[in-house]
Amino acid sequence: MVTDVRPDRGSDDAAPLNPVPSADDAQQPGGDRPRLGWRFLVPIVTAGAGLMFAMSFQAAQGDDLRADRDLPSLIIEGNGRNEAKAKELDLLQQEVEALSKERGPKDSRLEALNRESTKTAAAAAATALKGPSVEVVLDDSSLSLDQLPSRYTADDIVVHQQDVQAVVNALWSSGAEAMMIQDQRVISTSAVRCVGNTLILQGRVYAPPYRIEAIGDVDSMLQGLDADPTISTYLDYVQAVGLGWAVHTHAEAELPAYSGSVDLDHATPIR
Structure with a gap:
């Protein structure tokens, strides 16, 4: 059988959650270590934050770093690039097709395939x-x-x-x-x-x-x-x-x- 030995909330024998140190405990070696640790840690954190602010200011040069991240303008800019590339691709494909017909090898099988592709071009939206x-x-x-x-x-x-x-x-x-x-x-x-x-x-x-x-x-x-x-x-x-x-x-x-x-x-x- 497992016996519950946790002290009852109303018991006088219950140990406090945050015991107050006695005078003897305060004189124990290492009692001031947490306070000394924070004494050294706070200046380091402050110096790090100051360094980050300085780097951000240097990178921004007085401007908002997020000012150029407007999503609608990026979409419009990207669409413009895509449209220009699509037109360029269309012209290159027309050039390749013309050169293929002019300088491609001539044989009956290839010509038959070209005729077949011409028939299906309309259905393929080509x-x-x-x-x-x-x-x-x-x-x-x-x-x-x-x-x-x-x-x-x-x-x-x-x-x-x-x-x-x-x-x-x-x-x-x-x-x-x-x-x-x-x-x-x-x-x-x-x-x-x-x-x-x-x-x-x-x-x-x-x-x-x-x-x-x-x-x-x-x-x-x-x-x-x-x-x-x-x-x-x-x-x-x-x-x-x-x-x-x-x-x-x-x-x-x-x-x-x-x-x-x-x-x-x-x-x-x-x-």
Whole structure:
């Protein structure tokens, strides 16, 4: 049997948590060691803090070290670099293609492969395409939080990923032949993702309004937009909290060729 020998709180025999040292204890060697330790430690800590402040001042030179870390400006700057590199890549790819056709080896097998690639280029969005189009524009509401009805929240006045995806899916399923989101051509591996109130597409970040344009049978695509249940829900919020929604048709539009890289883990040829 284990006996509990802890003193009871009401017992006179209980040892105090912080016993007061006796006169004899105060005279024991080493009794002043903690106080002497702090006496040496405090100047060292103070000197270290002063050194850190001096180094920070020297590095800042009177400026705010975090002043250049504004996230929106960094995103805009990064988008500009990506756009410039994409244009440069597009020109280089056109140059490589022209040189390959001009100076490449000539044999029947290679020519047959080139003809086959030309046939599938349109489906792979590797060529520009012209035709009648439908353009859809989605935008955040202009209402502030204090202007919202009581049953609505901040999430209800911004465009979400599922809203953009609903428009994309409705256009594809109703006969779109080619599509563009913002300034990028959409391909079969393109993924629409939203982080907060920004859209990420193929490594680039966009802020609303979001512009989606598709070439194809205009009447069919308009019917597809009207019939989509997710878009119907979005239109309810357009009426309730002022989300942006606009649909335009164009007699002829031109969508540029996709110029980015294509990375596939698995692929199956279409028979």
